[in-house]
Amino acid sequence: MVNYVVLLIISLIIISIVSGISSPLMTISKIIMLGLAFLHAVFAGALIGILLKYSINLGIPTPIASITFTIILSLVAAELVERGFPTDSAVATIAAISTSLIATLGFIVSRISPIALSEAWSYVVGVSSLISLRDLFIIVSASIIILPLFLMFNKEFMFIAFDEDSARAYGLRVRLYRYLLYSLCGLTSAILAMVLGIFVAHIILVVPGVFALKAGKGKLFRVSLAVCLTSTLLGYFLAYLLNIPASGGIGIVSTFMLIAIYVLKRG
């Protein structure tokens, strides 16, 4: 029991840091909707993994299948935008592919076995109630990729968001940075959904960035990190008090924080 609590708290702190850094960059780059579409891809990828595992005994861990599928779709989205399609078209494409797969594969997985169904369901509500050492290992590995890259290239992402034509004119390789940004967002979505479930991941992906931009432009990442850590840790204790899943508590705290900033910064 102690182990489980420790694993969960470590996971929550790690995903808070990842989301705290990525959420403002996604908000500034106007790809929050794409990030949300990636959450659909995460679930579709998980269903592919579950199907492969239970129907043909292919031993790919479900999170790896989910992450791989999400990154492939994030690259598709980046290429669509680079080819001149609006971001909304990329969102629609990712959502269409993912939801068709979810509807089809979800039906098939539900008929394979109750275990397969419960594994799929864990992606909806998150593994926060039964996190394992393997899950933590995947989260840490993904964070080791995400955080240094976001920190190293955040200036470039900001320049491109500010004025893409000038970024190109001054020699930034915009295509490459778009591929990188979208893949990192896909990876972020994947680990958030793994721990918190795709519903609450929606909130944690959006709230910190919006809150930080509203609260103060000078302390963007610090505010976003503070919001993320507060929502996840306070949410966990709320969930403990109310005897609900941790992801539920986190969702409640995040939503209240967002409402609070709108009330405080009204006008």
Place this chain on the structure above:
Amino acid sequence: MQLSDEILFDRVYVYYNGKPALIDITFKLKHPFFAVVMGPNAAGKTTLLKVILGLVKPSRGKVRVFGYDPIKHAFAIRSLVGYSPQLINVDEKVPLKVRDIVALGILTKYKPPRIYRKIDLERVREVLSLVGMEDYIDSYFNELSGGQRQRVLIARALIRNPKLLLLDEPFSMLDYTMKCEIAWLLYEIHKKFNTSVIIVCHEISSCYMFNPIILLLNKKLYAIGYADEVLTEEVLKKAYPSVTCLRNLIVLGEDHG
């Protein structure tokens, strides 16, 4: 490759999705020049700048910027050309400070992580003082007025000591006094540093006193010459179909006059 001192367009065509944006554009501008590209909306003015920058590849024809092909020699072009985009294309919600925006022009010369050096910061201060914005180095871009924002973008375009300055609608969203101030600033830069300047604009009145070279564009290049030669009713009628002449006053149509 032979380096030269001119901007050359030779029978250049640009198409977007099969629709023409520029048709058979041929001209030559000898450095240093002070030029204004004018024409109605969707005349291809911004496309012309993007062709010079190498951001748009011509469908046909030859472009040379000081002897360089902008597509093949993009790196050389970037060190020779400074670019200031339309304010409308800049996302002011991105919380960047003036120093960061101006420094983009030099930071892209380095490999990531792109970190300021002392000499870069000095150069940022230098160009900001040139455009009268040195006191705003630590301000956020979205805290500035329209005219101040335009000055910051001009400072960024100047940071690499460009031989050619390209400015897309630098007078948009500014009142007349501010337009004249920016026009003066650009003309001073042209004179002081021998910089060639190409300004895309609808509003010519703030530049008219400098007698710039006018490129009258509406997909085709209808005229090229000094303002006092080109800005006549007969010439303007070719590019602006709705031009009207009311006793010494030429009304161009749309919202330009």
